[in-house]
Amino acid sequence: MASVTFDHATRVYPGSETPAVDALNLEVADGEFLVLVGPSGCGKSTSLRMLAGLEDVNSGRILIGDRDVTDVQPKDRDIAMVFQNYALYPHMSVADNMGFALKIAGTPKAEIRQRVEEAAKILDLSQYLDRKPKALSGGQRQRVAMGRAIVRSPQVFLMDEPLSNLDAKLRVQTRTQIASLQRRLGVTTVYVTHDQTEALTMGDRIAVLKDGLLQQVGTPREMYDTPKNIFVAGFIGSPAMNLGQFKVADGKANLAETHIPLTREVLDSLTAEDNNEITLGFRPESLDTTTEGDVGAFPVTVDLVEELGSDAFVYGQLANKEAAQAITSGAGESQMIVRVDPRRPPLKGDTVWVKIREGEQHHFSPATGLRLPS
Amino acid sequence: MTAPVTGPGVSGLRSGARARRKARWTFDNISFFLVFLGLPLALFLLLVIWPFIQAVFYSFTDWGGFTQEFDIIGLANYERLLNDATFKTALGNNIKLAIVVPLVVIVVAMIFATLVTVGGRGIGQTVGVRNSGFYRVVSFFPYVIPAVVSGVIFSKVFDPSNGLLNGLLPEFLRQNWLGQVSTALPASMFVIIWGAVGFYMLLFIAAIKAIPAETFEASRLDGAGRLRTMWSITLPSIRENIQTAWIYLGIAALDAFVYMHVLNNSGGPDNTTLVMPQYLFRLAFSQNQFGYASAVGVAMAVVTLVFAGVVFTINRLTGGTTRSN
Numbered sequence: 001m002a003s004v005t006f007d008h009a010t011r012v013y014p015g016s017e018t019p020a021v022d023a024l025n026l027e028v029a030d031g032e033f034l035v036l037v038g039p040s041g042c043g044k045s046t047s048l049r050m051l052a053g054l055e056d057v058n059s060g061r062i063l064i065g066d067r068d069v070t071d072v073q074p075k076d077r078d079i080a081m082v083f084q085n086y087a088l089y090p091h092m093s094v095a096d097n098m099g100f101a102l103k104i105a106g107t108p109k110a111e112i113r114q115r116v117e118e119a120a121k122i123l124d125l126s127q128y129l130d131r132k133p134k135a136l137s138g139g140q141r142q143r144v145a146m147g148r149a150i151v152r153s154p155q156v157f158l159m160d161e162p163l164s165n166l167d168a169k170l171r172v173q174t175r176t177q178i179a180s181l182q183r184r185l186g187v188t189t190v191y192v193t194h195d196q197t198e199a200l201t202m203g204d205r206i207a208v209l210k211d212g213l214l215q216q217v218g219t220p221r222e223m224y225d226t227p228k229n230i231f232v233a234g235f236i237g238s239p240a241m242n243l244g245q246f247k248v249a250d251g252k253a254n255l256a257e258t259h260i261p262l263t264r265e266v267l268d269s270l271t272a273e274d275n276n277e278i279t280l281g282f283r284p285e286s287l288d289t290t291t292e293g294d295v296g297a298f299p300v301t302v303d304l305v306e307e308l309g310s311d312a313f314v315y316g317q318l319a320n321k322e323a324a325q326a327i328t329s330g331a332g333e334s335q336m337i338v339r340v341d342p343r344r345p346p347l348k349g350d351t352v353w354v355k356i357r358e359g360e361q362h363h364f365s366p367a368t369g370l371r372l373p374s
Numbered sequence: 375m376t377a378p379v380t381g382p383g384v385s386g387l388r389s390g391a392r393a394r395r396k397a398r399w400t401f402d403n404i405s406f407f408l409v410f411l412g413l414p415l416a417l418f419l420l421l422v423i424w425p426f427i428q429a430v431f432y433s434f435t436d437w438g439g440f441t442q443e444f445d446i447i448g449l450a451n452y453e454r455l456l457n458d459a460t461f462k463t464a465l466g467n468n469i470k471l472a473i474v475v476p477l478v479v480i481v482v483a484m485i486f487a488t489l490v491t492v493g494g495r496g497i498g499q500t501v502g503v504r505n506s507g508f509y510r511v512v513s514f515f516p517y518v519i520p521a522v523v524s525g526v527i528f529s530k531v532f533d534p535s536n537g538l539l540n541g542l543l544p545e546f547l548r549q550n551w552l553g554q555v556s557t558a559l560p561a562s563m564f565v566i567i568w569g570a571v572g573f574y575m576l577l578f579i580a581a582i583k584a585i586p587a588e589t590f591e592a593s594r595l596d597g598a599g600r601l602r603t604m605w606s607i608t609l610p611s612i613r614e615n616i617q618t619a620w621i622y623l624g625i626a627a628l629d630a631f632v633y634m635h636v637l638n639n640s641g642g643p644d645n646t647t648l649v650m651p652q653y654l655f656r657l658a659f660s661q662n663q664f665g666y667a668s669a670v671g672v673a674m675a676v677v678t679l680v681f682a683g684v685v686f687t688i689n690r691l692t693g694g695t696t697r698s699n
Binding site for chain 1: 589
């Protein structure tokens with residue numbers, strides 16, 4: 001077992017000007033479960049493949065433990081990878097698939113058999129050891145791919161969206177299985193996903209990437225509570241955070257008839273580039289329903305109510321049509337999401353007045369996109 | 375046409391379900407069968423099966439080939455065949471070709487195909503060696519040259535006094551390549567192999583490209599080197615292609631007429647490069663023994679069928695299937 005270090009690791013694909021991964025600096029501690037997350041094309045898979053040695057490193061270094069593996073062949077890196085399509089060897093039985101790496105390493109047959117059987121027992125694959133992959137279901141294939149990785153007891157596990165070919169229910173189930181298996185084995189793991197829910201539920205720490213640049217690394221709680229910039233704020237959390245453009249005047253953030261007081265610290269950290277504007281972020285659960293006339297209240301026209309049993313989410317927009325497009329949430333333009341009491345949801349077309357709970361708003365600079373101290 | 379179109383409901387409830395499945399004699403059906411089944415079948419019967427039956431028939435006669443007269447002499451031609459030392463030499467040469475040529479071509483083509491697809495440097499993406507696109511095109515050139523032409527070229531290359539090969543070799547290694555017993559057959563084999571490798575390499579490249587890249591990546595991460603990957607991953611994945619290649623090459627080697635005839639039309643020193651078709655040709659057209667030549671032809675067909683049977687059996691015994699998944 002070992003730590004993993006990306007030291008200014010950069011990958012530029014031939015024929016492209018912009019790097020797919022740009023000077024990535026990241027440290028994964030021994031035994032840690034790190035999730036790389038980001039939208040498609042953000043360089044998360046490329047980063048993982050660089051660590052595996054399946055992608056060149058154009059500049060910078062990659063270390064496993066204290067060993068610089070930048071120019072080491074994948075076969076000599078002592079890592080195991082679970083691929084999105086599992087990449088099982090179709091002509092080999094489950095047992096042979098799992099034991100292939102040990103066979104190459106020259107492990108005695110009896111020991112291979114024993115280790116394969118142990119892994120099969122953990123993954124509930126014992127009765128399928130003699131089958132070929134094509135005779136297995138998607139979930140079983142996924143477990144064989146996991147088994148192939150754990151049989152080797154490598155220094156690092158790499159997982160490239162291993163759950164995306166499973167159906168929704170199995171995905172949730174397997175998610176917890178993988179996370180608990182990793183805790184049990186204590187092997188350093190780097191996990192790639194585009195699904196922020198997977199990232200929040202599985203990782204010890206999360207690294208968010210965008211356009212090849214690392215945006216923020218931290219525990220799920222840190223990512224959720226103190227996103228470093230507008231991108232992370234909008235990406236982490238489901239439903240997404242509401243982000244609004246406000247004009248700053250008289251020490252308040254103003255949008256139409258809404259005026260939200262700002263602290264001195266926030267006001268001081270705004271610069272001339274911000275042009276007297278500020279971006280406020282507030283999560284759907286940070287909004288309380290209130291009455292008209294309350295300080296800092298928004299009128300929201302309800303477009304849709306999503307009832308989930310435990311929660312209900314109102315998808316709407318500001319009642320003031322001119323100001324509505326200033327607030328966005330997730331992919332929606334002119335959209336605002338509010339969590340409301342599921343017992344008394346408003347009706348479509350209603351106008352509800354909501355207010356940001358004290359201290360639960362996030363302040364960002366419109367010019368740089370960075371979080372402002374508060 | 376005036377034939378009424380009978381819908382499923384027309385024949386009534388009683389036989390409705392059955393009528394739907396049954397083919398009906400409409401113009402469309404009949405013309406379809408005539409054009410797509412009748413015509414090819416007729417051509418096949420006329421141009422393949424009928425001459426074959428004729429050849430079998432003539433093999434029971436003493437027909438000379440250039441007159442109308444012949445007598446049916448029963449199995450006499452086959453008796454003669456069993457005791458014919460020249461035929462046995464030719465059969466032996468064909469068997470040597472059918473063993474050596476496919477083996478060497480497949481091994482060499484497989485190595486080249488691996489090199490230009492997945493055999494590149496061990497780090498980074500799974501790619502072939504540098505400039506592999508260039509090698510791919512170049513390696514195909516020999517296949518573009520007609521067999522007769524490459525035969526003529528190599529008969530000049532192997533020429534003992536003015537040949538390119540002897541010109542390049544130091545004095546003590548110079549040989550009369552096609553003119554002596556020890557080198558005539560190997561030299562001829564080389565020419566056939568040289569002509570075939572490019573095509574089979576291309577066939578294998580296409581097959582390897584069809585394997586998902588992740589499979590190779592998984593094997594590299596599992597610690598497999600180039601040879602190991604080729605043996606444990608590539609070969610089992612493309613075994614159907616290799617089997618097909620083996621049968622094609624075997625059948626080509628059981629023929630080999632063009633190459634052998636151009637390189638040594640006499641059959642080589644001591645008949646060391648004589649192959650069955652060459653012997654058949656000689657019997658039929660220089661010695662006017664069409665009846666006996668037909669018997670040789672029938673024997674050739676039997677040998678070819680036996681060869682195909684052997685390849686399929688070997689494949690079956692080593693765990694392959696003839697059906698793809």
